[in-house]
Amino acid sequence: MAELTYLGAILEAEKEEMARDPRVILIGEDIALYSASGALGKLDPKRTWNAPISELGFSGMAVGAAMTGLRPIVDLTIASFVYLACDQIINQAAKIRFMTGGQASVPVVFRMSMWHNGANAAQHSDRPYPMFMNVPGLKVIAPATPADMKGMLKSAIRDDDPVLVFEDNDLWGKKEAVATDPDHLVPIGKAAVRRAGTDVTIVSIAGCLPHADAAVGQLAKEEVSAELIDVRSLVPLDRATILESVARTGRLVVVDYAHRTAGAAAEIAAIVAEEGFATLRAPIQRVTTPDVQIPFSPKLERPLYPNKDRIVAAARRILH
Amino acid sequence: MAELTYLGAILEAEKEEMARDPRVILIGEDIALYSASGALGKLDPKRTWNAPISELGFSGMAVGAAMTGLRPIVDLTIASFVYLACDQIINQAAKIRFMTGGQASVPVVFRMSMWHNGANAAQHSDRPYPMFMNVPGLKVIAPATPADMKGMLKSAIRDDDPVLVFEDNDLWGKKEAVATDPDHLVPIGKAAVRRAGTDVTIVSIAGCLPHADAAVGQLAKEEVSAELIDVRSLVPLDRATILESVARTGRLVVVDYAHRTAGAAAEIAAIVAEEGFATLRAPIQRVTTPDVQIPFSPKLERPLYPNKDRIVAAARRILH
Amino acid sequence: MSLQVDQRREAYRRMLAIRSFEQALPKRIAAGEIPGSVHSSVGQEATLVGACMALRDDDYITGTHRSHGHPIAKGARLAPLMAELMGRATGVCKGRGGSMHLADRSVGIIGESAIVGAGIPLATGAGLSALVRGTGQVSVAFFGDGAANQGVLYECLNMAAIWKLPVIFLCENNLYAATTPASTTHAQPDIAKRAAGFDIPGVIVDGQDLDAVFEATCVAVKRARRGEGPSLIEAKTYRFDEHAIGIFMPSHYRTADEVEHYRRERDPLALYRMRLLEAGHGEPELAGIEHSVAQAVDDALAFAKGSPHPAPDSIFDFLYSNPIGQQA
Amino acid sequence: MSLQVDQRREAYRRMLAIRSFEQALPKRIAAGEIPGSVHSSVGQEATLVGACMALRDDDYITGTHRSHGHPIAKGARLAPLMAELMGRATGVCKGRGGSMHLADRSVGIIGESAIVGAGIPLATGAGLSALVRGTGQVSVAFFGDGAANQGVLYECLNMAAIWKLPVIFLCENNLYAATTPASTTHAQPDIAKRAAGFDIPGVIVDGQDLDAVFEATCVAVKRARRGEGPSLIEAKTYRFDEHAIGIFMPSHYRTADEVEHYRRERDPLALYRMRLLEAGHGEPELAGIEHSVAQAVDDALAFAKGSPHPAPDSIFDFLYSNPIGQQA
């Protein structure tokens, strides 16, 4: 085990996988920067491609490279730029294996970070994972701890399907002990039960985990036993763990930084309303960012996101 | 009133609005075709722009034109091409009014048709409205009848915000009597109760309406009184009409052609599980297209979509 | 570079195979055996085959919605293509792809994209892959004049140039994009001229002349394999049929005279046949090829019709490398 | 075309306003008064002002993430810009936009887009709009060398050319995109050369020379207003500061010598000041301008600091033309 930050975990995962597998390459804007900084060690120039600002083009190139023997990692830097690459991700990466009857695999990873509370305003603050959840053929992950980030990013790089990795820049500085074994993977598709509880199930998505965790702590002081599930992977989604928990607690709060309408929280609520209805004893609560663009002013931005108080309040609403 | 097909309603709405307001222009690929055919009458060449295949470019141009005094209608033809234009729709059209503190309006309409059962395969068969529902600042409509299409498309053209209009090519040939008054509008944001009922609420999205209607007919034969709501508008969504209906029936089936995960049906299910839980007497049912790409083979494609039998089966599951 | 004797035979065979394959389709569509619509490459055979004859078997190509010609030009077997058009389980894409997506991986095709222009970055990426893996392969992106207005082309020209990727950008300029004449949507008529801004050679060839296309492609391939980077080739060609067959398509956008002129004077098959005769290939030899191609198309039709449809419960196959537990 | 006496004064005033405005920021960031980071246009003032001096007040422009220079060059008042940087309700964008988005509509700015390249189609569309409405307005898209690799530029060059739109594509080529030298991401160094493929004039000017930029823009504007279509102008310029201020930015990607050279030899303000003196503008006159600009920046700071923050419950304002019933 070694102490790693969330950001360090990303670099470590890339470094290990690039060392392990010569097919792994990196492509993105300004990445000469971090390879130059030595963060990835000494690398063959043919393994890191410092790209022009051409998101659609190099994302599509990564798909073409993935079909022909490489395993590219595309660094899209900030998630708000992914819209430029949507056609290649949705119409190509997600569809090619299916559309060719399995003649081709598309082992490509698209990484992107989501920014909060940095006064970056509407064009640099999106959390667009919900839209990709609606696209069959993609896998979508949003790890919330350094250990998960390292283990799941490594799983993503070794996966034969396209994987979108959403990183929360809120978490970049977060530190914890992480496995150093280069073959230690965290599987894609399994949620983590962070705290066991009996009164209410709190499902946390991506960077909401610290807030949800704080909320569970607060609820414990009020003698409420909350179970905390960190979904980690949005597609595939670990329905079983969520349903099993709600079957015991009868109550569900879903916490998500993304916009409310047709988001990840809506999907989890719908699954439980459909398959867990018999055990549900109270209205499902979604604690999300409201449907508004992200403003520049920190005074406007900060209150928008889910936080401990909003989560605790949601739990209280359905407990009493 | 005059008999119009769904496709005819689109042309009639465009023709009337172009006659009414010189600021309305049309831009898209191969549209010289339908203006040449006379479908829009005699038009100033400065009002119809037969575009190169440059979806991102001309969508962005429409946004720029909308900010400077025009009211462009962008014909993206098939919805699967919208991914190319996502950046301009999501990062610009949806954000500009907010991001500039109201200095600019973006009265632009993006039209796109969704294809079913035509053996068009994965790259021509998407129903991508769910992803745009997650983007604040956009309005999203999916009318299911000629009268609604005419009245709502006209409302969209007169709206000061960007509106995405999803058309179902299943419905193109559908005919009905439509108001000829050029000022007859159908408002955006109001659902239509197509059939009143007391035992179960069936919420239909876009082109599912004929199937849902057939299902209601079938259920009536079985002495089940189903209420049928056609949402028509996805953003804004008429929550009140849905919640009020479920409050009476206690049961909900949501029918949608789009993929299941994080789709429009998930949002409606989540709203009811959150705000209508007290009145809900049975699990919510989503009848959707499963999370798989659309195959070429008609034998594979046809069974994927919601149809009368699947809707009736879903209703039965929660009635008995 | 010019084609050797048996290469000439093979080139003629492939051009004829495209033509005969395409010409067999309307009847099958009318009979309801082929669902949907098809986009035929009749008229453009010399461009497709001329380019592919300059390639190794393991070189990559990407094509377009007009997807039947590319695999045949690259040497694909006809039967799995025809079975795909009929949506059968034995189709090259297991019935999932259909007419706009006849990508046959066994001959190096990594995509026939029905999203106009979207195959271009795939081919560029395959070139990058070949470079990284050091295989000496090249990659050809086929695209239309319409596709040449998609911005992604310029992004890829630039990246291929700065990284000296072994990629050939091959524009099939058939003068129209669906119903839209290139003359109304292109600032100037020569797409090849757009290459100079990216320091890439841009050449124009007569796309109805197989040898001309072959030679230009050979030059580009040599350059690419030597590590000198990409080229753009614009083949001026013509589509003899309507944009699509099996769906209503207006024809007002070009004159009957123009179509007639190309069919009569600029038919790549007729032109090449004449050239073969001049070069000493006798009538019997050509008739032999013609007979065998006709037979191959008949065999493909029989194979396709005799093949099973995919089973509805196989719907989730090929979506992911492993099933992830989707629900029907 | 050359600038008249009072235009020269105004040009100097605007350049100086950009410089002084930008230079006031680091202290305010350090003091926590400006949240986030800012991208300064110091070094690029002659390009911005030279181009805008050739425009009418009602002409349109779109800018970039480096968004302070464009509005000031177009004549905007400083106070609402500064208030915006401080996230105040009196800001030009009511505190919603911030540093990357100082679009001031009152001077014709229809977008400062932080999505690299995305302002280009907006400006092209404004040109189309001017043409349709017959107003004689022109539209200028400012964009960087980095943005020049976004495909959308070529889509817009082409459409502007075929429809003869009154649009000027103005590339601020400051040699770097964030940490990436243009020499590593552009197939050849001159972005202007990419215009020829679209039959558009492409000219290169010294972006540190206000008069040169002004003259080139005048030619393009005249052409545009006459209905002859678009032009591309590439101004070779240089960014004196780091890519962004207020966030960690490495500086290894260019040498200190290079930066020093530009600051010393190629400072557009110093160069223009010298030219004004040569042209007979006396020291007292220039000192007067300098004093009034310093005062204006101070006033802007005071206005901004004295302004209220937006009220949290106003969050849904400006999202739609009418509230649609969003939930907090």
Ligand SMILES: Cc1ncc(C[n+]2csc(CCOP(=O)(O)OP(=O)(O)O)c2C)c(N)n1
């Ligand atoms: C991105 C996208 N936009 C539009 C279409 C609709 N469409 C299909 S083929 C076509 C014309 C393509 O023209 P060109 O590239 O010249 O190829 P050709 O059909 O002439 O072979 C169009 C507009 C599409 N399939 N994809």
Ligand SMILES: Cc1ncc(C[n+]2csc(CCOP(=O)(O)OP(=O)(O)O)c2C)c(N)n1
């Ligand atoms: C689409 C997109 N990709 C990447 C970025 C991140 N980014 C911000 S500024 C920048 C460099 C832009 O370079 P250039 O266009 O030359 O403008 P300059 O900063 O030099 O003024 C990059 C890559 C972005 N904002 N938008």
Ligand SMILES: [Mg+2]
């Ligand atoms: Mg064409």
Ligand SMILES: [Mg+2]
């Ligand atoms: Mg730059």
